[in-house]
Amino acid sequence: MNTAAPFDRLMDLVSAGDPLSAGDLSQLASTPDILPLGMLADVVRRRLHGTQVTYLRVALCAFDKLFTDAVLPAAREVRITGTPGTLDGAVTAVEAARAVAGERAVSGFSWMDVEKLAGQAGTSAALVLERLRSAGLDAVAELPMDRIDNLAEVLDRLVAARFQHVRLTIDKSPAAARTALVLHAAELQTRFACIQALSPLPTALNAMRPTTGYDDVKTVAIARLAAPNIPSIQVDWLRYGPKLAQVALTFGADDVDNVTAADDAPDGTRRAPLEDVRRNIKAAGFEPAERDGRFALIA
Amino acid sequence: MMINEIAQKVMGGGRVDRAEAIELYRHAPTHLLGHLADAIRARKHPGRIVTYIIDRNVNYTNVCVARCNFCAFYRPVGSSEGYVLGFEEIFTKIDETIAVGGNQLLLQGGHNPDLPIAWYEDLFRSVKARYPTFKLHALSPPEVLHISRLNEIPVPQVIERLIAAGLDSIPGGGAEILVDRVRKLLNCYGKASSDEWLDVMRHAHVAGLRTTATMMYGTVETDEERIEHLMRLREVQDETGGFTAFITWSYQPEHTERGGTEATGVDYLRTLALARIVLDNFDNLQASWVTQGGKVGQLSLAYGANDMGSVMIEENVVRAAGASYCMDELEIVVNIEDAGFIPKRRNMHYEVLGDPIFRERDVPRMLSLATARAGGDSSVPEELQNYPARSRRAKQQRASIGD
Numbered sequence A: 001m002n003t004a005a006p007f008d009r010l011m012d013l014v015s016a017g018d019p020l021s022a023g024d025l026s027q028l029a030s031t032p033d034i035l036p037l038g039m040l041a042d043v044v045r046r047r048l049h050g051t052q053v054t055y056l057r058v059a060l061c062a063f064d065k066l067f068t069d070a071v072l073p074a075a076r077e078v079r080i081t082g083t084p085g086t087l088d089g090a091v092t093a094v095e096a097a098r099a100v101a102g103e104r105a106v107s108g109f110s111w112m113d114v115e116k117l118a119g120q121a122g123t124s125a126a127l128v129l130e131r132l133r134s135a136g137l138d139a140v141a142e143l144p145m146d147r148i149d150n151l152a153e154v155l156d157r158l159v160a161a162r163f164q165h166v167r168l169t170i171d172k173s174p175a176a177a178r179t180a181l182v183l184h185a186a187e188l189q190t191r192f193a194c195i196q197a198l199s200p201l202p203t204a205l206n207a208m209r210p211t212t213g214y215d216d217v218k219t220v221a222i223a224r225l226a227a228p229n230i231p232s233i234q235v236d237w238l239r240y241g242p243k244l245a246q247v248a249l250t251f252g253a254d255d256v257d258n259v260t261a262a263d264d265a266p267d268g269t270r271r272a273p274l275e276d277v278r279r280n281i282k283a284a285g286f287e288p289a290e291r292d293g294r295f296a297l298i299a
Numbered sequence B: 001m002m003i004n005e006i007a008q009k010v011m012g013g014g015r016v017d018r019a020e021a022i023e024l025y026r027h028a029p030t031h032l033l034g035h036l037a038d039a040i041r042a043r044k045h046p047g048r049i050v051t052y053i054i055d056r057n058v059n060y061t062n063v064c065v066a067r068c069n070f071c072a073f074y075r076p077v078g079s080s081e082g083y084v085l086g087f088e089e090i091f092t093k094i095d096e097t098i099a100v101g102g103n104q105l106l107l108q109g110g111h112n113p114d115l116p117i118a119w120y121e122d123l124f125r126s127v128k129a130r131y132p133t134f135k136l137h138a139l140s141p142p143e144v145l146h147i148s149r150l151n152e153i154p155v156p157q158v159i160e161r162l163i164a165a166g167l168d169s170i171p172g173g174g175a176e177i178l179v180d181r182v183r184k185l186l187n188c189y190g191k192a193s194s195d196e197w198l199d200v201m202r203h204a205h206v207a208g209l210r211t212t213a214t215m216m217y218g219t220v221e222t223d224e225e226r227i228e229h230l231m232r233l234r235e236v237q238d239e240t241g242g243f244t245a246f247i248t249w250s251y252q253p254e255h256t257e258r259g260g261t262e263a264t265g266v267d268y269l270r271t272l273a274l275a276r277i278v279l280d281n282f283d284n285l286q287a288s289w290v291t292q293g294g295k296v297g298q299l300s301l302a303y304g305a306n307d308m309g310s311v312m313i314e315e316n317v318v319r320a321a322g323a324s325y326c327m328d329e330l331e332i333v334v335n336i337e338d339a340g341f342i343p344k345r346r347n348m349h350y351e352v353l354g355d356p357i358f359r360e361r362d363v364p365r366m367l368s369l370a371t372a373r374a375g376g377d378s379s380v381p382e383e384l385q386n387y388p389a390r391s392r393r394a395k396q397q398r399a400s401i402g403d
């Protein structure tokens, strides 16, 4: 906070609910001074969500495995993992997931999968979306902004195929390129108003070159500031772990995605079950609230 | 006082009292705590330098009679999993440490009743004879007390003898929470009461040694007791000025008798920041990336830490309790630079030694932590037969060496 005057100006802007300019955002993204950035993002997240942090318990299930084995009663969303080789295979997987999910949301696949299935079936992405939606798919699980050339067109198709609650992701774009992606998403939101959440941390993790803590919290805070018109900024509990996910809540994130639905800790000691999620949210100074896969709070 | 007034006092260089510290800890927003701690860090270390040390955390024995209920590392006397490292094994570890640019061992272990003071003296002397400039940061206060009690020699004399044998500095381990109510509940009051722990440090400082101080939080203590701990350290530091650094970490519950859960990452950052604010007479605060992971470890630099601790070559104690993070020098340096700081190597006195060693010469990368011993190695070092044992099992073992 050695740049007091500019900080006050930015604080006035975000407190009034005004957006920050691309120039301000890129300057914030380039400074190592993360605390002022976190304070600004926190103002936006509190304006939108107060002290509430939502979390979603997800059952992950490979498309070719038995959904009945993987889907626990506590899961609020069934997420299909992997990519079937054919459109029929994908439809079969969605139907199987839907049969087990009941009323719960079913998500799966990535935009690249949709295009691949379209190419393989010799049809259009629009038709693939239509078939998957009719089979019971509620959401395309990964819409990586950095791998989609024409995001406007993709959103258009998703809306046409009756996909609500769109969730945008980032595959592996470097930190420096993420601000522009989020600004673009915010701009499209003014047109489509279908984006419910943005998960700004990369989904493709490089074990040899992991992102840093600074990178992660800056990315979350910049996303919150750059897209105040997108309701939720998410952090993935399973991928990023309790410690980083929790700290991200103080940097603008308001939704914890991908919490394991199991009561034990099958993914290792640092991937904790329900009580730990709630404990972490409370210890960060927020109120935990469970939501379902359609972003509705569970009473 | 209101949070804002306390914050202004801290920004003006004022010292917080107990009531103010508790008010900040309980009610200040996390970013504000970080901001205050960061301002103090910047005042004390204006050059944006963040230091680290290349050393090796060697646990010379895991046999321990103390039986702290938060410890997953120790084995009782007579356990088939108990070990004592041989001098040759320790020399090999020193060779490996020197190969990656290290200049120090952090040598700590259990309270083994079968190691008389002569064993420590001979070990230190033989290390110094072989590696004259190599440093020994060894034996936390409860170990010094254990040696004092076992050999019936007063603490000042134990310290004097160990210094004469080659001890360079004392690590601040075994402090846990310096409040006797807590120590009794953790079953670590017997190994050292709060006063005893602090007295060993006083004696060490008077004898000319510099030491560190630590705090393990997240077991049974209250917020007030954490602050009491910090206050007691601050008082001794006012008296002696002998502490070089403060290191805090969260209790690691896995495989311990006590069990329970680990305090969260935000708890850690708040505790670290509070320590920076309360311990206004400590120059250095280490980030505990070993318990918090590389990411929160790096974020510590925004919450008051100015030191990334040790490039760990080996770690046994927190690993036994579930923490298994590993960073070699390259990763530590990348994390420091990524956070906008300038990385410098240091010694245990926190004197800057130079730039990263891997930029000066080729060093092997270390992608996993070494252990005290390879699994299944139950060998008994030959030199142990030169030292009298107390326990029946150790007597039998030593009698059979060389058979």
Ligand code: SF4
Residues within 6 Å of the ligand: B064, B065, B066, B067, B068, B071, B072, B073, B074, B109, B110, B111, B142, B188, B191
């Ligand atoms: S913490 Fe140290 S003194 Fe306590 S049981 Fe473990 S090894 Fe022994």
